[in-house]
Structure formats: C-alpha cells, structure tokens
Amino acid sequence: MSDAELQKNWDVIVIGAGLGGLSCGAFLSKAGKRVLVLEKHSKVGGYAHHFTRKAGDDVKYHFDVALHVTGALDEGSSSRRILEEMGVWERIRVKRLDVMYRSSFPDFEITVPADKELFRQKLSDQFPDERAAIDSLFSAVDAFAREVKDLIKNSVPGGPPPDDFAEKYPTLSKYMVASLHEFVSDHIKNEKVAAVFCQLWPYVGLPPKRVSAFLYMQMWLSFFTGGAYYIQGGGYALSRAIADVIEERGGKALTRTEVARILVENGRCTGVETAKGEKFLAPIIVSNAPAPLTFSKLLDASMVDPVYLDQVQNMELSVSITQAYIGVRGTPKEIGFEDAEYFINPDYDAEAGFDRMLSGDYSHGACVMANNTIVNPEDTPPGRSIIEIAILADGKRWCAMPKDEYRKHKAEITELLIDRFSEVIPDIRERIEVIEVGTPHTMERYTGNPCGAVYGYASTPTSHSIFRPRPATPVPGLYLASAWTFPGPGFGGVLAGGANTAQIILRKM
Ligand SMILES: Cc1cc2nc3c(=O)[nH]c(=O)nc-3n(C[C@H](O)[C@H](O)[C@H](O)COP(=O)(O)OP(=O)(O)OC[C@H]3O[C@@H](n4cnc5c(N)ncnc54)[C@H](O)[C@@H]3O)c2cc1C
Structure with a gap:
C-alpha cells in the first residue's frame, strides 16, 4: 500500500474530537488500532476547550468554555482509573476542591464541603x-x-x-x-x-x-465520594493530552475537517467523506457527533431500523446554557468573591424557576457564579479574576430566533447577568475588562449539538444512562460515544462512555 493510500486507510475513524470520541480513540489506539479522529472545529475538545480574549496589549484572559468541576479523580476512583489506563493521568495536573459549593437561599446560606x-x-x-x-x-x-x-x-x-x-x-x-x-x-x-x-x-x-x-x-x-476537581489549564488541557496520546500511538487528530457523510457499502460502514469531498476509509466508525445528527445528516436514514431511528431522533433534548465569561480587575480577595461555585436560588421552587426560564424569563431562577481564578490561577492575568456566570437556557427558543431578535436578546441577557452579579459585587461594572457571552446558539455553532444541548438528551427518569442509545448501532460497523449515549453527559460520563465503546469494539475486532 502506498503512503497516500495508507493515509486514507485506518482501523477506526472517530467523527468528532469531543471528550467521548477522544476517550474511545485513546483506548483503541492503546490496543494497537490505527485511529483517525476528524474534527470540524479548529481545536480538539468540543465543549472541553478554551478561548482567549485580550484587554489591551498586555492582559490576556484564557476562558474555559465548560469545566466548572469534575469528579471521581481520587486514587482508585472511576475517572482517575480511566485516565490512568488511557495513559493521560500523568500528563495533566489537577486541583482537589475542599468546598463543593456555597448556596444562598432567601433566608439562609450554606457552604457545602466536597466530602x-x-x-x-x-x-x-x-x-x-x-x-x-x-x-x-x-x-x-x-x-x-x-x-x-x-x-x-x-x-x-x-x-x-x-x-x-x-x-x-x-x-x-x-x-x-x-x-x-x-x-x-x-x-x-x-x-x-x-x-x-x-x-x-x-x-x-x-x-x-x-x-x-x-x-x-x-x-x-462522583464529587462527594470520588473527589471534586478542577483540571489545571481547563478542559482543553485534558482534551489536548488525550489527542496527544492518540497521535503518539500512530493515530491522527485532524482539525478543520468536517465529516459530511458516513460511507456504507452492502449495509456496512466503509469510511467517511468530508465536506471537502475527501474520503477516508475504515471498517469501524465511531460517531462522537450528536446522535440525532449522526442518523439524519451523516447517514441515509432509510437504512436504519425505524424503531431505533424514532428513539434517536425523538428523545427529548437537554437544555442549553447561557454563560457569561468575564475578565475583571482585582484578585478574588480584592473583589470580595472567593467562591469556586456559588449558587443563587431566589426561592425553593426550582421547577417554577425552570419553567420561567423556558418561557424566556431569566430574571429569576437559579444561577451559578464561579470564580475560576480560585481553581485555575495560572490562566488568570496578574491582579485579575476570571468570573463565569451560567443560567440554563431554552436552546430551541434561542436557536429559532431571527438574527436581529437574537442580537437584542443576547444584549439584554448580558445586562441581566451583570445585574445579577452586581448583587454579589456591587462595583462589578467598573471592574469589567472583557466580557463574552456564550448562548445556546454559540454552543450549537461550535459543537454541532442541536439547539446547543449541553447534556445530550434530557436526563429524565426514563431517558438517562441505560435508556440512551447504546454504543453499538443497528448499522454494522457504526458505534456511538458521546454525551448522547450510554452512560451520559459530563466529563466523567463521556470519558467512561468512550472507554466502554472502545471495549465493545475491541471485543468484536
Ligand atoms: C457551559 C458548559 C459547562 C459545563 N460544565 C461542566 C462541568 O463543570 N463538569 C462536567 O463534567 N461537564 C460539564 N459540561 C458538560 C460537558 O462539557 C459535556 O458533557 C462533554 O464535554 C460532552 O462531550 P462529548 O464527547 O459529548 O462531545 P462534544 O463536546 O459535544 O463535542 C462533539 C465534537 O464533535 C464535533 N463534530 C460534530 N459533528 C461533526 C462532524 N460532522 N464532523 C467532524 N466533527 C464533528 C464537534 O465540533 C465537537 O468538537 C458543561 C458543558 C457546557 C456547555
């Protein structure tokens, strides 16, 4: 086989370099399989990545897109074991948190230890x-x-x-x-x-x-018995480390490469075709792309069992998030906000607040504020703090908005989030150097998750873990590994899911 042919022939192709896809790829490459990861974005990681904003010439903020906290990294705990087996644990640095969160309610506050x-x-x-x-x-x-x-x-x-x-x-x-x-x-x-x-x-x-x-x-x-942790350098430090081990074992993670369709011959997967028309071949395809899109955009739906298709296409989507990433002048101590996670609850009726949010009213409802500098000081410029404020958001509503309405709504939400933060730090407006707001539309744009869904399918009592699509699909050679599939979302969930999918594939190869 010529070098050119070799470059196009792989044992496994992973579509998407989110943590679930990378985890699966790392275990397969550890078993000696040649793994090609194709990612449409310019960086690996999916939600587990970061971005940079400058304030003037000298001040540079690195914002972690997603990670607030991840669990089960104590010695012997599940995510730690996965990262050790993957060969990634020794490449990352983690910080164990003593406090899980501080919560405020109308008539009391509590600080909850992470144990x-x-x-x-x-x-x-x-x-x-x-x-x-x-x-x-x-x-x-x-x-x-x-x-x-x-x-x-x-x-x-x-x-x-x-x-x-x-x-x-x-x-x-x-x-x-x-x-x-x-x-x-x-x-x-x-x-x-x-x-x-x-x-x-x-x-x-x-x-x-x-x-x-x-x-x-x-x-x-995972948090209270396996330890609550932050990864130094953020979620991207983890995704980059996993991509590195795949490449060091002979695999490749190609960014800016969108898969347009999965190739199928005689009912079996044979490879993929990119949006630019390039073909890569492999008998095994793992989709880390959202499950509903895998079966509607990447495959001809008519080749999939209708009952399965109905499940994958019609299970309820999870909510999305609107998150403000803010760089402010002042250390955590100087601004008087030293919480890694601070939940603000306007009342005890979480369901009503959630419903108001779904109807577009974000003025009440639980929100979480995090001072990222407490857990990740190395990404903060000297004398500054990185603050993140998140509220859940109805992705369908956001993603259906016409452009003008979207811009207006985003500007209103930005003001509202700053107002809510002013209740905690009264002079926050004067301190802000940089602010970027990620909406459900942003989440969708950067990861392809429909309506910016952050947790795959909604984790209702009948659509969590075992009720989600399993790694093996009805299409021979096609497997799934992402927040949409078993066991579910979160860093720990998708790392375990990717490992599980890899084991299933290896048993069949
Ligand atoms: C704001 C926010 C905060 C969060 N906070 C936490 C937290 O504190 N702790 C925690 O554990 N979890 C958190 N999460 C959830 C966690 O980030 C996700 O559950 C997890 O990262 C999802 O991983 P995934 O494998 O499903 O892939 P995703 O992150 O969804 O990535 C999928 C990848 O596939 C790529 N892709 C899609 N289609 C194609 C295609 N056709 N061709 C090529 N590439 C394609 C996308 O570009 C993307 O890179 C948070 C999420 C968000 C958005």
Whole structure:
C-alpha cells in the first residue's frame, strides 16, 4: 500500500474530537488500532476547550468554555482509573476542591464541603431537628453507592442487566425510573434540607422533580465520594493530552475537517467523506457527533431500523446554557468573591424557576457564579479574576430566533447577568475588562449539538444512562460515544462512555 493510500486507510475513524470520541480513540489506539479522529472545529475538545480574549496589549484572559468541576479523580476512583489506563493521568495536573459549593437561599446560606461525611455533618449541624431524616437519606445514598459499584464491577460492557437485578440491587431497582425528588422525599420532608441536597440539579439540566434520581446520584457520588476537581489549564488541557496520546500511538487528530457523510457499502460502514469531498476509509466508525445528527445528516436514514431511528431522533433534548465569561480587575480577595461555585436560588421552587426560564424569563431562577481564578490561577492575568456566570437556557427558543431578535436578546441577557452579579459585587461594572457571552446558539455553532444541548438528551427518569442509545448501532460497523449515549453527559460520563465503546469494539475486532 502506498503512503497516500495508507493515509486514507485506518482501523477506526472517530467523527468528532469531543471528550467521548477522544476517550474511545485513546483506548483503541492503546490496543494497537490505527485511529483517525476528524474534527470540524479548529481545536480538539468540543465543549472541553478554551478561548482567549485580550484587554489591551498586555492582559490576556484564557476562558474555559465548560469545566466548572469534575469528579471521581481520587486514587482508585472511576475517572482517575480511566485516565490512568488511557495513559493521560500523568500528563495533566489537577486541583482537589475542599468546598463543593456555597448556596444562598432567601433566608439562609450554606457552604457545602466536597466530602460525603463532612456534608452529612454540616447538614445535621445546620438543621439539628432533621438529623434522623438526614441520616436516613445518607444511608440510602450509601446503599446506592454500594450497589452501583457492585453493578459496574460485575457487568459486561454493552451487556444486559443481570436476571436477578431487582433482588441484587434493590435501591437501584427502586429508583431506576424515579425522579430525584422521589428519592430525596422518601427521607427528607424539610424543603431547605432537600434544596441543599439537590442543589447540583442545574449540572444535570433538569429540576429535582424532573431529573433522574439515578443520574443525579451518579454525579453526586462522583464529587462527594470520588473527589471534586478542577483540571489545571481547563478542559482543553485534558482534551489536548488525550489527542496527544492518540497521535503518539500512530493515530491522527485532524482539525478543520468536517465529516459530511458516513460511507456504507452492502449495509456496512466503509469510511467517511468530508465536506471537502475527501474520503477516508475504515471498517469501524465511531460517531462522537450528536446522535440525532449522526442518523439524519451523516447517514441515509432509510437504512436504519425505524424503531431505533424514532428513539434517536425523538428523545427529548437537554437544555442549553447561557454563560457569561468575564475578565475583571482585582484578585478574588480584592473583589470580595472567593467562591469556586456559588449558587443563587431566589426561592425553593426550582421547577417554577425552570419553567420561567423556558418561557424566556431569566430574571429569576437559579444561577451559578464561579470564580475560576480560585481553581485555575495560572490562566488568570496578574491582579485579575476570571468570573463565569451560567443560567440554563431554552436552546430551541434561542436557536429559532431571527438574527436581529437574537442580537437584542443576547444584549439584554448580558445586562441581566451583570445585574445579577452586581448583587454579589456591587462595583462589578467598573471592574469589567472583557466580557463574552456564550448562548445556546454559540454552543450549537461550535459543537454541532442541536439547539446547543449541553447534556445530550434530557436526563429524565426514563431517558438517562441505560435508556440512551447504546454504543453499538443497528448499522454494522457504526458505534456511538458521546454525551448522547450510554452512560451520559459530563466529563466523567463521556470519558467512561468512550472507554466502554472502545471495549465493545475491541471485543468484536
Ligand atoms: C457551559 C458548559 C459547562 C459545563 N460544565 C461542566 C462541568 O463543570 N463538569 C462536567 O463534567 N461537564 C460539564 N459540561 C458538560 C460537558 O462539557 C459535556 O458533557 C462533554 O464535554 C460532552 O462531550 P462529548 O464527547 O459529548 O462531545 P462534544 O463536546 O459535544 O463535542 C462533539 C465534537 O464533535 C464535533 N463534530 C460534530 N459533528 C461533526 C462532524 N460532522 N464532523 C467532524 N466533527 C464533528 C464537534 O465540533 C465537537 O468538537 C458543561 C458543558 C457546557 C456547555
């Protein structure tokens, strides 16, 4: 085979260099497979990347697009093991956080430690009358953790659940299709305690009565039992490190290369064609591109089983996010804002705030403010702070707006976010040097995720993890690895998903 032919012939092609695709590619290349990653953007990483803005000639801010916090990086924890096996752990530097978040409610505030037992203690100290209920909730959390650990240890990637699932895993079985609210309210009646425990709901994109208990608890446990971390240099430091190991093992990550279609011959994948008409061949294709687009834009939908197609195309999309990335004059101490994560809750009715947000009213509703400089000082210019303010956003509404309306709406939201931040730092307006607002439209533009969905499909009680499309698809040779597929979103979710997809592929190769 000539060099030119060799360059076009690969063992595996990964479409998209988001963390799920990169994770899958890294495990396949570790097993000796020649892996080509094709990414349409100018950088690898998908949401796990960063951008730079200058304030004058001397001041340069690096903004992390997505990462606020990631879990399970303590020794022996799941994401740490994945990164170690991938050969990436020694290439990144991480910072362990002592505080998970500070929460403010209309009539009280609480600072939550990033450790399960300390959290339980803190809640009991702040709500002594609720001690028994809190202990009961945390016992259920422990049972949940034990069962998940056992299930992962004893299950085969992509395999069915064991026949005796209900007897062996009673807690998981009970809450498999339950909401977070149902799980918590079996133990806690006090709305304040419940609100503090459920505070991380914006990180899974649905309020407690609508989000899967299973998914929330997976994420919760990753932080409170596996350690809450920030990656130095941001999410891009991780994606770049994974792309590097793929390339060092003989693979290639080509950026600015959009895949326009997946090639299929005699019902089997044979390669891909790029938007520029170039063809790359491989018997195995892994799509890290959004699942709904994989089966509508990249493949001829008529070759896919209609029942499967219906699931992939019509499951509910997750919400999007509008996030302001702000560079301000003043260190965290000088501006009086030293929280890595600070949630502001206008009331206890998360569902109503979420609905108002969906109808376009962002003046209330939970928002999270983060001082990124606390966790990632090296990306902040001296004497400055990097602040990020995020609110959930209805991606469908944003992405359907005509241009003029979009611009107007974006300007209004920018003002609103600054106003909300002024409640915390009154002189913030005078301190701002740089501000950039990413809307659902921005998220869609840079990653291709429809309507800027940040968590793939919505993680409802019936569309989380095991209910999502599995790695193997009905099209021979085509596999999936992204936030849209099993087990789900977040850095930890897609790293595990990519590893799982790789194992399934390797068993068949
Ligand atoms: C503002 C924000 C904050 C977040 N905060 C956190 C957090 O604190 N902690 C956490 O764990 N998670 C967080 N997340 C979620 C997390 O970032 C995502 O779940 C995860 O990164 C998604 O990875 P993915 O593998 O699905 O790929 P994506 O990031 O969706 O990337 C997909 C890639 O595929 C490429 N692509 C698509 N179509 C094509 C094509 N046809 N050809 C070539 N390339 C293509 C895209 O350009 C993109 O690079 C956040 C997300 C956002 C947006």
